[in-house]
Amino acid sequence: MSDTKSNAMWGGRFAAGPDAIMEAINASISFDQRLAQQDIDGSRAHAAMLAQQGILSSKDAETIREGLLTVLSEIETGKFAFSAALEDIHMNVEARLKEIIGEPAGRLHTGRSRNDQVATDFKLWVRDQFDAAEQGLEALIRALLAQAEAGADWVMPGFTHLQTAQPVTWGHHMMAYVEMFARDLSRVRDARARMNECPLGAAALAGTSFPIDREATASALGFDRPAANSLDAVSDRDFALEFLSTASICAMHLSRMAEELVIWSSAQFRFVALSDRFSTGSSIMPQKKNPDAAELIRAKIGRIVGANVALLTVMKGLPLAYSKDMQEDKEQVFDAADTLMLALAAMTGMVGDMTANRDSLEAAAASGFSTATDLADWLVRELNLPFRDAHHVTGTLVAMAEAQGCDLPDLSLADMQSVHGGITEAVFDVLGVHNSVASRTSYGGTAPVQVRAQIARWKESLG
Numbered sequence: 235m236s237d238t239k240s241n242a243m244w245g246g247r248f249a250a251g252p253d254a255i256m257e258a259i260n261a262s263i264s265f266d267q268r269l270a271q272q273d274i275d276g277s278r279a280h281a282a283m284l285a286q287q288g289i290l291s292s293k294d295a296e297t298i299r300e301g302l303l304t305v306l307s308e309i310e311t312g313k314f315a316f317s318a319a320l321e322d323i324h325m326n327v328e329a330r331l332k333e334i335i336g337e338p339a340g341r342l343h344t345g346r347s348r349n350d351q352v353a354t355d356f357k358l359w360v361r362d363q364f365d366a367a368e369q370g371l372e373a374l375i376r377a378l379l380a381q382a383e384a385g386a387d388w389v390m391p392g393f394t395h396l397q398t399a400q401p402v403t404w405g406h407h408m409m410a411y412v413e414m415f416a417r418d419l420s421r422v423r424d425a426r427a428r429m430n431e432c433p434l435g436a437a438a439l440a441g442t443s444f445p446i447d448r449e450a451t452a453s454a455l456g457f458d459r460p461a462a463n464s465l466d467a468v469s470d471r472d473f474a475l476e477f478l479s480t481a482s483i484c485a486m487h488l489s490r491m492a493e494e495l496v497i498w499s500s501a502q503f504r505f506v507a508l509s510d511r512f513s514t515g516s517s518i519m520p521q522k523k524n525p526d527a528a529e530l531i532r533a534k535i536g537r538i539v540g541a542n543v544a545l546l547t548v549m550k551g552l553p554l555a556y557s558k559d560m561q562e563d564k565e566q567v568f569d570a571a572d573t574l575m576l577a578l579a580a581m582t583g584m585v586g587d588m589t590a591n592r593d594s595l596e597a598a599a600a601s602g603f604s605t606a607t608d609l610a611d612w613l614v615r616e617l618n619l620p621f622r623d624a625h626h627v628t629g630t631l632v633a634m635a636e637a638q639g640c641d642l643p644d645l646s647l648a649d650m651q652s653v654h655g656g657i658t659e660a661v662f663d664v665l666g667v668h669n670s671v672a673s674r675t676s677y678g679g680t681a682p683v684q685v686r687a688q689i690a691r692w693k694e695s696l697g
């Protein structure tokens with residue numbers, strides 16, 4: 235303590251302060267200052283518990299509580315001078331507390347360590363991100379439901395291999411994304427419930443000999459219970475990894491949808507028009523309206539998956555319990571969380587604003603022999619052909635239409651009968667795209683009646 239150069243928090247056995255490069259590699263304050271609120275919440279809960287347990291006088295606890303509030307307001311108003319010499323948010327807050335309240339500040343760290351402190355702070359922060367992701371996903375799902383509802387029976391081409399496959403409904407396509415983002419939502423809720431155990435009181439790694447009440451701090455901080463093993467509590471980062479893996483899957487869904495919007499908004503497709511609010515222009519080509527937001531959402535997954543891989547790699551092979559390696563958890567998660575929230579918000583805005591071009595969708599739905607399967611199914615149903623034979627007859631008719639430069643419904647009955655004598659006028663009913671989609675009433679199918687049932691189900695479950 236007498237050596238002014240050594241660290242005031244842990245420098246008792248040190249004769250000299252750290253090298254500048256040591257400080258540069260060691261300090262986390264430049265980024266972990268984002269945990270200020272959580273750090274102060276954790277300290278307040280800890281101090282209150284220490285007083286309740288008679289480990290700290292109520293007078294000291296009250297002085298600490300007020301001092302911490304002053305520190306928080308200094309941080310919130312930008313008056314706080316963060317110091318790299320004090321390494322991290324925990325020691326920055328405690329050192330400032332000492333300047334404000336003096337001796338009682340030194341009693342706050344009784345029965346805890348920075349190891350359980352940082353695990354607690356970070357968990358509180360990540361928990362907020364799960365909540366933000368839940369809100370972001372709900373908003374996106376609502377925007378998709380509105381699109382699905384508006385065009386539940388609009389027809390469009392359904393693709394496999396990005397080749398025209400069978401007609402589907404716009405509502406059905408939108409609802410496919412609802413299913414994806416609803417799974418993300420369920421992963422978010424699931425992981426949030428699992429991570430809600432409090433590390434505080436695990437102390438450095440072994441627990442403490444002070445008669446602390448871990449239930450009290452856990453409940454004061456909104457946790458369901460204290461984490462049950464102190465070694466695990468200080469060295470677990472599964473909650474961050476689950477956030478990142480959940481975010482990665484969600485980002486993959488966002489990226490797929492973004493890719494479709496990029497394709498659909500092109501002049502060649504014209505399936506959707508993105509609003510001006512979510513498009514950009516070109517500085518050289520005056521006609522351009524670019525889907526930059528969609529392209530960026532398509533790309534953002536790189537950072538999120540990168541963070542997931544980075545943290546898995548940091549954690550791999552770490553012996554129990556805490557190691558400083560784990561300080562590398564924060565920047566990855568901070569960036570991934572910021573990225574995910576922005577991407578969700580941008581996609582929600584784009585989906586909410588975009589206009590589906592019903593006529594282009596319908597024209598495209600009818601092209602590319604999209605009802606060939608309906609024709610084959612008709613041959614099976616009405617003429618009792620084995621499906622493989624029906625497939626062959628239909629293929630011959632497709633080739634005929636292609637040679638004539640027309641679509642299947644444009645072939646004459648005589649043409650059809652030249653391939654199979656049993657075909658009647660009634661076949662033309664199934665060649666229309668509206669009849670095609672309306673016929674696919676199997677559960678989960680593209681028929682508007684099914685799509686509307688799914689929309690109702692999701693609206694009900696979202697509340």
Ligand code: ARG
Binds near residue numbers: 562
């Ligand atoms: N800044 C550190 C981190 O983020 C806090 C914990 C430090 N603990 C320690 N024993 N040095 O991991």
